[in-house]
Amino acid sequence: MTKGYIKTIHPVLPVRDVVASLRYYVEKLGFQIAFADDQHNPMYAGITRDGIEIHIQWHDASNWKQMNASSLRFVIQDIEALYDEYKTKDVFHKQTSLKETSWGTREFAFYDPDMNGLTFYVDV
Template identity: 55%
Template sequence: MKGYLKQIHPVLPVKSVTEAIFYYTQKLGFKLAFKDEGDDPKYAGITRDGIEIHLQWHDEKEWEDAIDRPLLRIYVEDVDALFDEYKTQDV
């Protein structure tokens, strides 16, 4: 039997996991899959249309350094419909 890859979950650095969860769920239509317990989570996962993205807190010092940031390329179907959806959310 051959092994194969099933999914990839990119991890994006964020300054505030709570604010990122709000933006992705309220503006971009993602659903919260999980998050750390407590009022100030440091890690969370969001899903939409079969994709999953993880959000990880990074402190202010890490944002000051000139380092490469992760890049994502997300392929979509009917980009015009997605644009219209996001336009209604002021994205």
Template identity: 60%
Template sequence: MNKPTLHQIHPVLPVQNVLAALFFYTQKLGFTIAFADDPKNPTYAGIRRDHIEIHLQWHDEKEWDFNVDRPMLRIVTQYVDALYNEFKDKDVFHPETVVKDTAWQTREFAFYDLYKNGLTFYQNN
């Protein structure tokens, strides 16, 4: 009997405007569009960079509450300092965003996308 194996995960992030989110992730963070349910007015789309894929799903503004906990993705990367340098001039960071070594033996930086979904990029020390 074959043993089940987990292969990948594609997290789904809530967004208010899929086109704006696609622009942010492709133009600022270097992702490419993997798919979209509608080329002109998508409500669900996927983006890809290297070995990861993230899905973006439209949510009505009436249902939106920034005060609830937002998703936080932790993305394993190589050369986290180089990635930080790639992003630092793209106007995506909070002024206090830095690359730092953590007590849990990682080197990482974190920021929020347009809709307060958290993105942490890290490597193990």
């Protein structure tokens, strides 16, 4: 009997506007659109950067209060370079900084427009 092997994961982020989210992730964070279920009014789409893929899915405003935003942690090869790239893209919040943590990482974090948490880190 063979054993199943998990190759990768594609997390799905809840969003209020797929087109606006695609624009944010492409223009601000350097992702590319991998696919969309509809060219003009997508409800579900995928974005890629550096070999990872994230999916985004529309959720109706009436359901938004019951939704919990997601939180993603990205392992980064050159944390300083990515921090420098993003600090010019107007995505950081006042409290965003590149810092070493007590749990042994160097990281920075911010929220996307739908309050999904994005943390980028490297082990130190």
